[in-house]
Amino acid sequence: ETGVTQTPRHLVMGMTNKKSLKCEQHLGHNAMYWYKQSAKKPLELMFVYNFKEQTENNSVPSRFSPECPNSSHLFLHLHTLQPEDSALYLCASSLNRVSGNTIYFGEGSWLTVV
Amino acid sequence: GDSVTQMEGPVTLSEEAFLTINCTYTATGYPSLFWYVQYPGEGLQLLLKATKADDKGSNKGFEATYRKETTSFHLEKGSVQVSDSAVYFCALSDGGGGADGLTFGKGTHLIIQP
Numbered sequence: 144e145t146g147v148t149q150t151p152r153h154l155v156m157g158m159t160n161k162k163s164l165k166c167e168q169h170l171g172h173n174a175m176y177w178y179k180q181s182a183k184k185p186l187e188l189m190f191v192y193n194f195k196e197q198t199e200n201n202s203v204p205s206r207f208s209p210e211c212p213n214s215s216h217l218f219l220h221l222h223t224l225q226p227e228d229s230a231l232y233l234c235a236s237s238l239n240r241v242s243g244n245t246i247y248f249g250e251g252s253w254l255t256v257v
Numbered sequence: 258g259d260s261v262t263q264m265e266g267p268v269t270l271s272e273e274a275f276l277t278i279n280c281t282y283t284a285t286g287y288p289s290l291f292w293y294v295q296y297p298g299e300g301l302q303l304l305l306k307a308t309k310a311d312d313k314g315s316n317k318g319f320e321a322t323y324r325k326e327t328t329s330f331h332l333e334k335g336s337v338q339v340s341d342s343a344v345y346f347c348a349l350s351d352g353g354g355g356a357d358g359l360t361f362g363k364g365t366h367l368i369i370q371p
Contacts, residue, residue, distance in 0.1 A: 145302065185261075186301075186346070186361040233300055243289040243308040243350060246359055250300040 146170040147249035149234050155255045156224065164219040164252045166234030173239050175217040176246065177209060180231040192217060193240050224256045259284045263347050263362035270337055271370055278332040278365050280321075280347035288349040290314075290323055290330040291359065295344045304332075304345070342369045 147168045156162050168175065177189040191199035192211040206228075208220040217234055231251045237244045264279045282288065289308040293301040305314030310325035319334045330347060344366050348359040 145300065147300075149300075183363070185363045186359075188359070235301075243306075245291075245303050245306065246350075248293075248300040248302070250298075 145247045145249065147234055147236055147247050149232075149249035149252050151252060152250065153253045153255075155257060156221065157257055158224060158226070160224075161220070161222045163221065164232055164234075164254075166217040166219075166249055168215055168217075168234075168236040168247070170236060170247060171238075172236040172247075173214050174237045174244075175211060175214070176235040176237075177217065177219050178233040178235060178248075180233055180251070186233070190219075191240070198240070221254070224254075226256050229254055229256045259288070259349060259351050259360040261347050261349055261360055261362035263345075263365050266344075266364070266366035267368050268365060269368045269370065272339055273336045274369075276332070276334040276337045276341075276367070278345055278347075278367070280330045280332065280362060282328050282330065282347075282349050284328075284349055284351045284360075286351045288351045290321070291348045291350070292319070292321055292330070292332050293346040293348060293361075295346065295364070297343070301346065337367075337369050339369045339371055342367055 150165045174193045179187045189203045190209040195211050210218040233251045234249045235246045237246045261282045291306045292304040294304045295301050305316040307314040307323035313322045321330050321332045344364045346364045347362040
């Protein structure tokens with residue numbers, strides 16, 4: 144138990160569906176992150192939020208839309224995805240954005256796009 | 258840009274063998290270095306970290322020393338167990354311009370046989 148909880152753990156969606164992934168952290172952290180983990184590729188940082196403000200968007204397609212309503216919650220809204228978007232999506236948090244701070248990960252949401 | 262290079266896997270060892278997983282990095286600033294471990298079906302967990310040159314991180318019998326002169330952070334363990342079977346990720350957080358998340362290597366799949 145890392146203090147970062149992701150739901151759902153598994154999601155299967157069609158290419159025309161709209162769904163959302165949810166992340167909640169109970170650590171009092173101010174920075175939250177979305178990563179994508181695909182087979183045989185390094186983890187890709189997708190989005191970064193610091194004090195609820197988005198500070199990073201690493202050229203992520205607009206079919207992925209993040210939302211951070213408060214420092215404890217982070218969502219990833221999914222719309223008209225492609226099969227190549229199938230992956231493990233990891234949420235993470237850290238106290239703040241300072242180098243050296245430990246980043247804590249959730250267990251991930253396995254997404255399959257059919 | 259920043260990058261992390263890890264030895265390709267899978268690495269298969271017998272129980273009680275000595276383990277080394279190589280990791281080298283390139284970074285523009287003075288990064289902090291991390292090893293994360295991912296057990297089957299789980300998210301990433303911090304294994305150990307080092308925040309400046311010559312620091313040694315250690316945890317659960319694993320060690321890694323931050324070598325600035327060789328830009329390396331190799332992971333070692335003297336006697337591995339079956340329960341160490343997992344994927345190990347080397348990562349860096351670059352302090353040069355603030356740290357937005359981590360840059361990861363591709364991961365090394367470790368298999369320990371009884």
